[in-house]
Amino acid sequence: MTNRAQWNSQQVEQVIASLKNSPGALLPILHGIQDTQGFVPPDSVPMIADALNQTSAEIHGVISFYHHFRTSPSGQNVLQICRAEACQARGSRELEEHVKTKLRVDYHATTLDQEFTLEPVYCLGNCACGPSIRVNDEIVGRVTNDKFDDLVDELTTVELGIMSLNSVASEKQS
Numbered sequence: 001m002t003n004r005a006q007w008n009s010q011q012v013e014q015v016i017a018s019l020k021n022s023p024g025a026l027l028p029i030l031h032g033i034q035d036t037q038g039f040v041p042p043d044s045v046p047m048i049a050d051a052l053n054q055t056s057a058e059i060h061g062v063i064s065f066y067h068h069f070r071t072s073p074s075g076q077n078v079l080q081i082c083r084a085e086a087c088q089a090r091g092s093r094e095l096e097e098h099v100k101t102k103l104r105v106d107y108h109a110t111t112l113d114q115e116f117t118l119e120p121v122y123c124l125g126n127c128a129c130g131p132s133i134r135v136n137d138e139i140v141g142r143v144t145n146d147k148f149d150d151l152v153d154e155l156t157t158v159e160l161g162i163m164s165l166n167s168v169a170s171e172k173q174s
């Protein structure tokens, strides 16, 4: 994946060229772009539209229909909360209220410090251990409010730890 604030138009062109002739090419192209860039850059929409002989409005319509697709870079960490039935029966509704209050964001939004992007997801294949969430690539089960708070602290502490180590290192060098 590239730097969060940038995107690589050559990579996007490659994704489009490799998939544009396959049946139902639009969704695979959008997935491919998000997988390589972290989001679907608005400026890539005309490129997709040209390749598929569709209008930019049609491409925008599909992107906005599927909440999976982001049109801006995500935060440092992507948190997904399972909203499917088995996790709801195990308390995911209460958990999601806690998470939104704690992070002060709703779904499809990123915290002001760019640390966390919050997204809903519908089943992570971890139903017996709900409520389940995914933190970046890792699935975490039996998440309580306290466990979530610890997790956020841990992720934030790791970032701060790296920052303080870096500042110590630069102080030593100067």
Ligand code: FES
Pocket: 082, 083, 084, 085, 086, 087, 088, 122, 123, 124, 125, 126, 127, 128, 130, 132
């Ligand atoms: S219902 Fe939440 S992991 Fe399956």
